[in-house]
Amino acid sequence: MNVHETEKLYAAFEREGIGAADSAENADIVVLNTCCVREGAETRVIGNLGRIKKLKQSNPNLIVAVCGCMTQQEKAAEMLRKRCPFINIITGTYSLGALPQMVKAVRSGEKFILDLSVNEEIPMGINEACRSDNVNRFVNIMYGCDNFCTYCIVPYVKGRERSRRLADVKSEVEGLVRNGAKEITLLGQNVNSYRDGNNDFYALLSELSAIDGDFWIKFMTSHPKDLSGDVIKLIGREKKLANYVHLPVQSGSDEILKKMNRKYSVADYLRKIDMIREYIPHAGLTSDIIVGFPTETEEDFAATLDLVRRVRYNNLFMFIYSKRNGTPAAIMEGQVPEAIKKERITRLINAQSEISNELASVCVGETFRVLCDGRGKNATGKTSDDRVIVFDDGGADLYNRFVDVEVTSAKNSKLYGRIKV
Ligand code: SF4
Structure with a gap:
């Protein structure tokens, strides 16, 4: 999400004739587009500001802007201003597009601009972005x-759910496909609750799948309570919808899921998984899991391990629970000691590695259609179910092209293959 916000920021600057520099050292303006979803990202912002302070000392005309959802948190702007008085602009997630104008104002003499205004309107028309040449x-x-999971800061800093008009999304995707795009990832915090009038996520996917061209569509993130059977069946029968579902479960314990306010039980979740397996051939499944949520007992964690072994995900994104100030979970009793969290995540990583290795080894001998996103002897390509295969492109430039690759070996869950002729 943040990468794409940054692409939009590039576009806003380019419209004002301001291009990208190759490094912060060579820039006249430095923009830090922050994210506060994880503690680590926040810490990195502070570290980067330390580096930028030195640049500002040697170039007092350097304009420094900090934007994105970190600034939207209570007292964050105050803290940034206090710790880094050299910052010229602090702005939240809603005013990103106005950043070039703020830069102009600073160039004309304004010392400091703070804009944390909230504007939940959806911009109409095509949402222009300067996209990198990534596949x-x-x-x-x-x-x-609108979900307010008790550990998550997003609803507080990104506001209420609001969907873009279907016609706008469709024309943006058509434009991208016309310009050669082969993989489109639809983004939203909870894509399954997309709604534009009578059009829901199913309607949107149906419309987008009808666009002419050889491309596939992926999406993230799905909330298990909102992923409908109709959408699962549509993915199963519609070729343009990739066979990939990222379905964050977060925990395998009903007790913990309730405390997380996830609004589904383990049984509900597993029913969706069974349906995915039934209707989507060769579905690639991935998930997010938080380890050490407040009050998590050894039994709760064992239930998570059981679920992981039952589902057999291709890949898992595993996180140690970290407090986000302002969320209900941050002040819950029963915070789990760090040492226990670390020990549990190690066990989870080991369990998942075993599964990923097994799933990778059964791919040997199979041929996959991959979208090539690298070049050279170690070119890479992604399959429809979101596996990565490494192969030698033999000097042919296959970047952003579909090719068939036969898997010849698997090492530590990584797949290696050769182009099938
Ligand atoms: S659904 Fe996702 S974005 Fe929304 S509150 Fe829960 S974890 Fe955060």
Whole structure:
């Protein structure tokens, strides 16, 4: 999401004739587009500001802007201003597009601009973005979230759920496909609750799948309570929808899921998984898991391990629970000691590695259609179910092209293959 916001920021600057510099050292303006979803990202911002302070000392005309959702948190702007008085602009997630104008104002003599205004309107028309030449192209379909999972800061900093008009999303995707895009990833905090009038996520996917061209569509993130059977069946029968579902479960314990306010039980979740397996051949499944949520007992964690072994995900994104100030979980009793969290995540990583290795080894001998996103002897390509295969492109430039690759070996869950002729 943040990568795509940055692409939009590039576009806003380019419209004002301001291009990208090759490094912060060679820039006249430095923009830090922050994210506060994880503690680590926040810490990195502070570290980067330390580096930028030195640049500002040697070039007092350097304009420093900090934007994105970190600034939207209570007292964050105050803290940034106090710790880094050299910052010229602090702005939240809603005013990103106005950043070039703020830069102009600073150039004309304004010392400091703070804009944390909240504007939940969806911009009409095509959402222009300066996309990098990455194979994967992001398209926002909605913003914000209404779910209020108790560990998550997003609803407080990104506002209520609001969807873009279907016609706008469709024309953006058509434009990208016309320009050669082969992989489109639809973005939203909770894509399954997309709604534009009577059009829901199923309607949106149906419309986008009808666009002419050889491309596939992926999306993230799905909330298990909102992923409908109709959408699962549509993915199964519609070739343009990739066979990939990222379905964050977060925990395998009903007790913990309730405390997380996830609004589904383990049984509900597993029913969706069974349906995915039934209707989507060769579905690639991935998930997010938080280890050490407040009050998590050894039994709760064992239930998570059981679920992981039952589902057999291709890949898992595993996180140690970290407090986000302002969320209900941050002040819950029963915070789990760090040492226990670390020990549990190690066990989870080991369990998942074993599964990933087994799933990778059964791919040997199979041929996959991959979208090539690298070049050279170690070119890479992604399959429809989101596996990565490494192969030698033999000097042919296959970047952003579909090719058939036969898997010849698997090492530590990584797949290696050769182009099938
Ligand atoms: S659904 Fe996702 S974005 Fe929304 S509150 Fe829960 S974890 Fe955060």
